[in-house]
Amino acid sequence: GENVEQHPSTLSVQEGDSAVIKCTYSDSASNYFPWYKQELGKRPQLIIDIRSNVGEKKDQRIAVTLNKTAKHFSLHITETQPEDSAVYFCAAHQGAGTALIFGKGTTLSVSS
Amino acid sequence: EPEVTQTPSHQVTQMGQEVILRCVPISNHLYFYWYRQILGQKVEFLVSFYNNEISEKSEIFDDQFSVERPDGSNFTLKIRSTKLEDSAMYFCASSALGTAYGYTFGSGTRLTVV
Numbered sequence: 554g555e556n557v558e559q560h561p562s563t564l565s566v567q568e569g570d571s572a573v574i575k576c577t578y579s580d581s582a583s584n585y586f587p588w589y590k591q592e593l594g595k596r597p598q599l600i601i602d603i604r605s606n607v608g609e610k611k612d613q614r615i616a617v618t619l620n621k622t623a624k625h626f627s628l629h630i631t632e633t634q635p636e637d638s639a640v641y642f643c644a645a646h647q648g649a650g651t652a653l654i655f656g657k658g659t660t661l662s663v664s665s
Numbered sequence: 666e667p668e669v670t671q672t673p674s675h676q677v678t679q680m681g682q683e684v685i686l687r688c689v690p691i692s693n694h695l696y697f698y699w700y701r702q703i704l705g706q707k708v709e710f711l712v713s714f715y716n717n718e719i720s721e722k723s724e725i726f727d728d729q730f731s732v733e734r735p736d737g738s739n740f741t742l743k744i745r746s747t748k749l750e751d752s753a754m755y756f757c758a759s760s761a762l763g764t765a766y767g768y769t770f771g772s773g774t775r776l777t778v779v
Contacts, residue, residue: 587768589708595772595773596756596770596771596772596773597708597756597770598770599768642707642708649696649760650696650713650715650720650721651713651720651721652710652713652721652723653698653700653708653710653758653768654710655707655708655709655710656707657706657707658707
């Protein structure tokens with residue numbers, strides 16, 4: 554089955570810096586890669602996603618890149634703000650009705 | 666914005682008891698899911714449900730667990746003979762067929778087994 558590895562487990566940056574979180578997946582059948590932000594005690598919230606037919610996607614300060622050959626994808630957050638502090642999870646998905654496989658999460662701390 | 670609703674938000678139960686966690690998926694969604702998250706750990710897939718039957722389940726989803734869609738709106742997860750290690754946050758999610766596979770997660774039920 555699919556396995557998703559996520560690094561780093563913790564990331565501390567200064568406000569205004571960029572943050573990069575990387576994930577690798579094992580199953581080449583995975584074709585959809587969402588990123589979730591989870592604040593303490595709350596539900597995972599989708600922040601950006603990418604399909605396997607696209608190499609990069611950007612939404613304001615966040616972007617995701619996908620390298621299908623290497624089976625890795627990354628989340629980039631620019632101009633970080635304290636409110637970006639949360640746990641970020643990457644995930645891989647093969648299609649409707651199938652499991653969404655999560656990475657172990659990255660705790661991002663942005664200090665002002 | 667449509668939401669997935671879960672009740673109760675927090676459930677405390679004695680070890681060995683049965684619990685039922687309830688979810689109301691988004692009305693036009695056809696796929697329903699249960700996930701769990703043990704405190705401080707990653708979100709883990711339990712089961713997916715489509716057309717009134719299980720479409721996929723994980724190793725975690727053993728005979729202790731069952732799911733049901735008892736009517737046109739609710740989707741339930743039953744956990745029999747609860748154990749201490751069943752303590753976790755349980756998230757329901759739903760997704761619409763033919764869209765970008767995007768899940769909408771509910772706000773979760775925190776289950777505490779004592």
